Amino acid sequence: MVKVALFGSSGLLGSAISKELDKRSFEVIKYHRSQESGERHADLKRINLMDHEHLIRELFDIWPDAIVNCAAISSPDQVDQDPELANKINVKAAQKLAEIAGHLGSRYIHISSDMVFSGRKRPYRSTDQPNPLSEYGRQKLNAEKRILSSLDDNFVVLRVTLLNGNSPKGNRSPHERILRSLKDNQPIRLYDNEFRQPCSSENVASVIVELLERPNLNGLFHWAGSEIITRYDLGLKIMERFGLNSGKIIRASLSDQNNAKVRRPDHLAFELNPLVGKLKTQPTNIAMQLDGLKIPNDLYQWYRENAEDPSKYIFRL
Secondary structure: EEEEEEOOOOOOHHHHHHHHHHOOOEEEEEEEEEEEHHOOOOOOOEOOOOOHHHHHHHHHHHHEEEEEEOOOOHHHHHHOOOOHHHHHHHHHHHHHHHHHHHOOOOOEEEEEHHHHOOOOOOOOOOOOOOOOOOOHHHHHHHHHHHHHHHOOOOEEEEOOOOEEEOOOOOOHHHHHHHHHHHHOOOOOEEEOEEEEOOOOOHHHHHHHHHHHHHOOEEEEEOOOOOOOHHHHHHHHHHHHHHHOOHHHHHEEEEEHHHHOOOOOOOOOOOOOOOHHHHOOOOOOHHHHHHHHOOOOOHHHHHHHHOOOHHHHOOOOO
């Protein structure tokens, strides 16, 4: 049985990978940083990614066949608030895990981001020169460079795009953030000229499992959904999906972000070759992604009381 050490297992993508691995014949050791998730999920192990000596002892003790790293401070705003802390997780921990994987002979799969690009070219190939606009993007790029310089083979750096899905805490994906803003009567401003190519966390999880099963596939790859959409239009589709009033979405423009803390690329789209031609898993369209979205448990009563189209009640998680 293949033993996998999964870091970031309580996040949106990590939890999806965890579920997918559990369906297959993998032994999964699941690591997380959050005390809250540990209290809710007894099978997760807490670990301090900034304690490199502990990381070394832990991984040498279990000696995994593969290490999958989804752990990150992934909010660009949070990264800007404390870039030094974020760098310890996004860059230094990622590099240390790569180094440990090299010593153990373990396969290493690291999740990166489309935010390493500026949005001025489209679609981006994995061979295109990155040019991040934000500190988050710069950190993800720095991690990529360090990993690529640490490992010669048996590794994958997978850049992914905006993720749709259901997170364990119900606060990470686009639909969860929209629903919480509605509940709290907070304005929802979405850009009508910010184009993204969203994918589902479950679809990416299937890709990760294939990459674990295909040690001949190594290097830097891109993955995304099959359609490009603006943030604003995605918000409208989410509102329609849940039978909510789309008039509560405020149409905004990137030209309004002069005072924004983080500059946003205006068009992030990926060319998926060569990876897409080598996998059984194929990209999902937006309708398929929306079909899998659910209401977080703690929002379900509010949702039942506020949905304008009761026929579209969505079963809670």
